[in-house]
Amino acid sequence: MAMGNAKAIKIGICGLGVVGQGVWKHLRRNGKLLEARLGVRLEPVRAAVRDLEKSRPVRIPRDRLTDDVMSLARDPELDIVCELMGGSDLAREFTLAALENGKVVVSANKALVCDHGREVFETARLGGGHYFFEASVGGGIPIIKALREGLVANRFDLIYGVLNGTCNYILTRMEAENLSFEDLVKRARKLGYVEADESLDLDGIDTAHKAVILGFLAHGRWMRLDEMLVEGIRRVTLEDIRQAAGLGYSIKLLAVITRDFESNRMFIRVHPALVPRGRVLANLDGAYNGICLSGDIVGTTFYIGKGAGQDATASAVISDIADAALVIKGSHKLLLPDEALSIHEERSTPCGILPLEEVVSPYYLRLTVKDEPGVLAQVASAMARHEVSIASVVQRQATGADRASLILTTHDSNEYAIRRAVAELGGLTSCLEEPFLMRIADFDE
Amino acid sequence: MAMGNAKAIKIGICGLGVVGQGVWKHLRRNGKLLEARLGVRLEPVRAAVRDLEKSRPVRIPRDRLTDDVMSLARDPELDIVCELMGGSDLAREFTLAALENGKVVVSANKALVCDHGREVFETARLGGGHYFFEASVGGGIPIIKALREGLVANRFDLIYGVLNGTCNYILTRMEAENLSFEDLVKRARKLGYVEADESLDLDGIDTAHKAVILGFLAHGRWMRLDEMLVEGIRRVTLEDIRQAAGLGYSIKLLAVITRDFESNRMFIRVHPALVPRGRVLANLDGAYNGICLSGDIVGTTFYIGKGAGQDATASAVISDIADAALVIKGSHKLLLPDEALSIHEERSTPCGILPLEEVVSPYYLRLTVKDEPGVLAQVASAMARHEVSIASVVQRQATGADRASLILTTHDSNEYAIRRAVAELGGLTSCLEEPFLMRIADFDE
Numbered sequence: 001m002a003m004g005n006a007k008a009i010k011i012g013i014c015g016l017g018v019v020g021q022g023v024w025k026h027l028r029r030n031g032k033l034l035e036a037r038l039g040v041r042l043e044p045v046r047a048a049v050r051d052l053e054k055s056r057p058v059r060i061p062r063d064r065l066t067d068d069v070m071s072l073a074r075d076p077e078l079d080i081v082c083e084l085m086g087g088s089d090l091a092r093e094f095t096l097a098a099l100e101n102g103k104v105v106v107s108a109n110k111a112l113v114c115d116h117g118r119e120v121f122e123t124a125r126l127g128g129g130h131y132f133f134e135a136s137v138g139g140g141i142p143i144i145k146a147l148r149e150g151l152v153a154n155r156f157d158l159i160y161g162v163l164n165g166t167c168n169y170i171l172t173r174m175e176a177e178n179l180s181f182e183d184l185v186k187r188a189r190k191l192g193y194v195e196a197d198e199s200l201d202l203d204g205i206d207t208a209h210k211a212v213i214l215g216f217l218a219h220g221r222w223m224r225l226d227e228m229l230v231e232g233i234r235r236v237t238l239e240d241i242r243q244a245a246g247l248g249y250s251i252k253l254l255a256v257i258t259r260d261f262e263s264n265r266m267f268i269r270v271h272p273a274l275v276p277r278g279r280v281l282a283n284l285d286g287a288y289n290g291i292c293l294s295g296d297i298v299g300t301t302f303y304i305g306k307g308a309g310q311d312a313t314a315s316a317v318i319s320d321i322a323d324a325a326l327v328i329k330g331s332h333k334l335l336l337p338d339e340a341l342s343i344h345e346e347r348s349t350p351c352g353i354l355p356l357e358e359v360v361s362p363y364y365l366r367l368t369v370k371d372e373p374g375v376l377a378q379v380a381s382a383m384a385r386h387e388v389s390i391a392s393v394v395q396r397q398a399t400g401a402d403r404a405s406l407i408l409t410t411h412d413s414n415e416y417a418i419r420r421a422v423a424e425l426g427g428l429t430s431c432l433e434e435p436f437l438m439r440i441a442d443f444d445e
Numbered sequence: 446m447a448m449g450n451a452k453a454i455k456i457g458i459c460g461l462g463v464v465g466q467g468v469w470k471h472l473r474r475n476g477k478l479l480e481a482r483l484g485v486r487l488e489p490v491r492a493a494v495r496d497l498e499k500s501r502p503v504r505i506p507r508d509r510l511t512d513d514v515m516s517l518a519r520d521p522e523l524d525i526v527c528e529l530m531g532g533s534d535l536a537r538e539f540t541l542a543a544l545e546n547g548k549v550v551v552s553a554n555k556a557l558v559c560d561h562g563r564e565v566f567e568t569a570r571l572g573g574g575h576y577f578f579e580a581s582v583g584g585g586i587p588i589i590k591a592l593r594e595g596l597v598a599n600r601f602d603l604i605y606g607v608l609n610g611t612c613n614y615i616l617t618r619m620e621a622e623n624l625s626f627e628d629l630v631k632r633a634r635k636l637g638y639v640e641a642d643e644s645l646d647l648d649g650i651d652t653a654h655k656a657v658i659l660g661f662l663a664h665g666r667w668m669r670l671d672e673m674l675v676e677g678i679r680r681v682t683l684e685d686i687r688q689a690a691g692l693g694y695s696i697k698l699l700a701v702i703t704r705d706f707e708s709n710r711m712f713i714r715v716h717p718a719l720v721p722r723g724r725v726l727a728n729l730d731g732a733y734n735g736i737c738l739s740g741d742i743v744g745t746t747f748y749i750g751k752g753a754g755q756d757a758t759a760s761a762v763i764s765d766i767a768d769a770a771l772v773i774k775g776s777h778k779l780l781l782p783d784e785a786l787s788i789h790e791e792r793s794t795p796c797g798i799l800p801l802e803e804v805v806s807p808y809y810l811r812l813t814v815k816d817e818p819g820v821l822a823q824v825a826s827a828m829a830r831h832e833v834s835i836a837s838v839v840q841r842q843a844t845g846a847d848r849a850s851l852i853l854t855t856h857d858s859n860e861y862a863i864r865r866a867v868a869e870l871g872g873l874t875s876c877l878e879e880p881f882l883m884r885i886a887d888f889d890e
Contacts, residue, residue: 026742030598037597134595140743142595149594150579150587152482153475153763278728280749297471298585298750298760304725305746315743318598330775 008041009325012072014048014094015085016065019108019135021058022314023082027321034318040325042318048072073097080324082317083107092116099129104324108135108313114209118222130327132320137163137210138289140312141305142319147217147293154295156218158443159257161291162284163210165307166193166201167233167253169287171272175241175250181234193287203232204253204270211255211268214291219259219266221351229269229359229415235436236272240366243394243407247364249274250282254441260354267354273441274364280304292443356415362391362440363410363418367425368433371397371404375430379406382428386421388413403432409440453486454770457517459493459539460530461510464553464580466503467759468527472766479763485770487763493517518542525769527762528552537561544574549769553580553758559654563667575772577765582608582655583734585757586750587764592662592738599740601663603888604702606736607729608655610752611638611646612678612698614732616717620686620695626679638732648677649698649715656700656713659736664704664711666796674714674804674860680881681717685811688839688852692809694719695727699886705799712799718886719809725749737888801860807836807885808863812851812870813878816842820875824851827873831866833858848877854885 011027013020027034027044035041047060048069066072072081073094081098083105085091091112098105100123107113113120113133124131134144138161147156162168170184185202188194200206208230216222233253244251254273259266275282280302284290289307294300306312369375376393383390394407410418422435456472458465472479472489480486492505493514511517517526518539526543528550530536536557543550545568552558558565558578569576579589583606592601607613615629630647633639645651653675661667678698689696699718704711720727725747729735734752739745751757814820821838828835839852855863867880 022742026598030600030742033600034598037593140596140740141746142591145590145595146587148482149768150590150764151585151760152767153471153479153760155475155478280725280728283723283725283728295585295760297467297475297756297763299757301586301748301750303746303748306744311742312744315596315598315740318742319595322597323594 007329008043009079009328010077011042011044011321012046012048012075012078012081013044014069014072014081014083016047016049016056016058016060017084017086018310019313019317020047020082020084021056022310023084023317024060025058026311026314026318034322038322038325040329042321042325045077046072046075069094070097073103074101078103079328080104080106080321082321083109083112084317085109086111088112088115095120095131096123099123099131100127102128104130104132104328106132106317106320106324108133108317110136110206110209110213114212117213117216130324132324133213134320135313135316137213138291138303139165139305139307139309140315141289141291141303141307142316143214143291143303144217145319146301146303147214151293151295151298151301154297155259155261156257156293156295157259157261158294159214159218159292160254160441160443162252162281162289163255163291163307164201164204164207164253165287165289166195167204167207168284168289168307169193171233171236171241171251171253172284172286174236174238175245178238180238181236202234204230207253207255208268208270211257211270214255215257215266215268218257219351221266223266223268223353227353228267229271231271233272239396239405240436240438243366244274244364246394247274247392247409248277249440250277251275251438252281252284254281256441258354258359259351260358263352263354264349265352265354265358267359269359269439271439273439275441356419357417359415360412361414362412362442363388364438364440365408365410365422366436367406367408367431369404369406370430370432371402372430376406378428378430379408379425382424383408383410383421386417386424388417388421452774453488454524454773455522456487456489456766457491457493457520457523457526458489459514459517459526459528461492461494461501461503461505462529462531463755464758464762465492465527465529466501467755468529468762469505470503471756471759471763479767483767483770485774487766487770490522491517491520514539515542518548519546523548524773525549525551525766527766528554528557529762530554531556533557533560540565540576541568544568544576545572547573549575549577549773551577551762551765551769553578553762555581555651555654555658559657562658562661575769577769578658579765580758580761582658583736583748584610584750584752584754585760586734586736586748586752587761588659588736588748589662590764591746591748592659596738596740596743596746599742600704600706601702601738601740602704602706603739604659604663604737605699605886605888607697607726607734608700608736608752609646609649609652609698610732610734611640612649612652613729613734613752614638616678616681616686616696616698617729617731619681619683620690623683625683626681647679649675652698652700653713653715656702656715659700660702660711660713663702664796666711668711668713668798672798673712674716676716678717684850685881685883688811689719689809691839692719692837692854693722694885695722696720696883697726697729697886699726701886703799703804704796705803708797708799709794710797710799710803712804714804714884716884718884720886801864802862804860805857806859807857807887808833808855809883809885810853810855810867811881812853812876814849814851815875815877816847816849817875821851823873823875824853824870827869828853828855828866831862831869833862833866
């Protein structure tokens, strides 16, 4: 147990962006603490970068750097490699090569896990490697560990959360500062909060990737984005924020993963939603993520923390490195997530997908209509035809125009009915813009 | 990997109270799921009870029961024994005997861990056993796993939380229903929320036990209750709740664990505190627990869930059983908490205790004074003499009496100064009752 005798675990880092630099820095800075806690030394020894000459805030000796990414996948000295490049092509090639060589790969790459998780786990199994990806969901929050280990006794009928800090920043600041979506996107860009491909954040795709991962871990099925409901926040206006506030709600971009155990079916939806004030996630500020795991034994649990950024993400990567080190040190074989789920349980009774008729929610609907008699009657009839029951109506006249906003909320309806109702409403000549639909997330807690 | 070949891990349960029955029930009910997730079968085979004839809601075959608790500690068939009896004497004897026999012990016994943790870990080390105690803090919330594994890369400068569901229930309902402390204690007793020894809940002792465990896991020092500040909620009145609400706060019984890394000192305090509305823990309802772990890398993270009860606690016990099963199955040796902390890091530089002068907070002070001229001047002078700076004063006359309440809040002061000030105030002839002091928990988040 003497510290000097501890075997060093050698670590390579692929990609020295903010997260990669954070991992290197904190492995060095808290190295003694980690060695104390784990009984094994974690030593970052090599990093692969695109540009060897680039100056970086975290100083790493030149002889530790290479621009040959793939060399790290084959480097016999390395026990663990961290794939922190992001993207799909090179990241996938690198990951598969490293796993084929029996290495442990630690990743923060949610898109890769989401799109290629099956192949990655299969390759790990064949090569004798392992794959850890705590940092892919929820930034610094140890949510995958909570789901897989801390709540291992539970079946999860409901998982929902705010998984994208950029969207949460924008929506929170719209409400707090009374600024438009466009203003906040501009500011988020300036602050470096928005991904290069803005659609990943703003159209809910990043949130969807993370939801797919949680959905797989909980239910053993990789849902495709085209099987899900995925909507972003671009159409949320200041008026929606105000109307929601008047009704007692805050607007959040939510991922919602439901499972019906009787029919053995699941569904994943990502969309802006009205969350009742006073609920934990309604008060989630700025760049925080928050996730609710509701298990059949434990009941409702919440996890909150910074969803992104150098340090929070590095904290999650290092916790994976620590788990990986214990596996390597103890020759202890953990089950891969798909072994633990797909093979044993789910492959025999694979989880289906709920039909839209059974995806139920109350709704918020904003219509921009001609300000003339009879419009409300038309709208109400259309809703009634599709058996969507209206709970409240607010009409607001736009200043100096012949148009008005009609804000409806409904009682519980379902995705099939509401979509047909919305399609019909959108076709009315009195309806001047495409209707804007949000879900009300009033879950039992 | 075929399910039929999985080695069964045999489990004994000591104590079939609500938690013990919950563990047995859920191990049976979610047995297939657990086998799928772990690749190993968890089989509850024996339980020790005080009364063999007692009828219990969870049916367990008579031939599985024994009233010889100690026989489970020595039973060669058992891999894991769960100590769910509570208490100290028999629980300690049983735990030590089981660990001497190389068994894994899973416990929900916070008092035992708090008072005998050192001896328990030492015995586990010598006997080759292991000791898991996730259920001892935070009910179903996997907080120990988050602290030890998920955030393993971090040093914790601040940990605070609501750790006792009974007190949180009482305080929440006082505020929501405008009922007195005494009314709510009566109701909590009827609901079975209060421990047989009420002092454990109401005087903050249960919270203190849990805080000691978190403090040890984070900082490697077992603090004794007599080295800490431990106050309960018996003196919190409806007037305090109202005054706090008027100032923008909710009252919660908090455990606060601070660490100063420069001086290498820590402190633990347990007391009712004013938490600003809008903060996560201020909105924590009913029997929930909530814990904030603030790490140097990850920043601020929160964990919320049911703090007690059959199912939530069983969920935590089963997650320990699952971890233990992986350790047994893989012959993978985890470090005991004291190996991970005391031996490696902390024994070389043991963590000291902060002096009261450096335990800093703003304060809330309620005085019951004679309603006569000059009293406020006396109070203000006494505060000034001890260099406690007043932030706000509210005076409220009691109906039909010559007495008034004086509610003061202060700017940041420290425990040494405020205690001296309070002692002086308590000695004033114009002060009719012992002053009631609470801390304001306005932490940076």
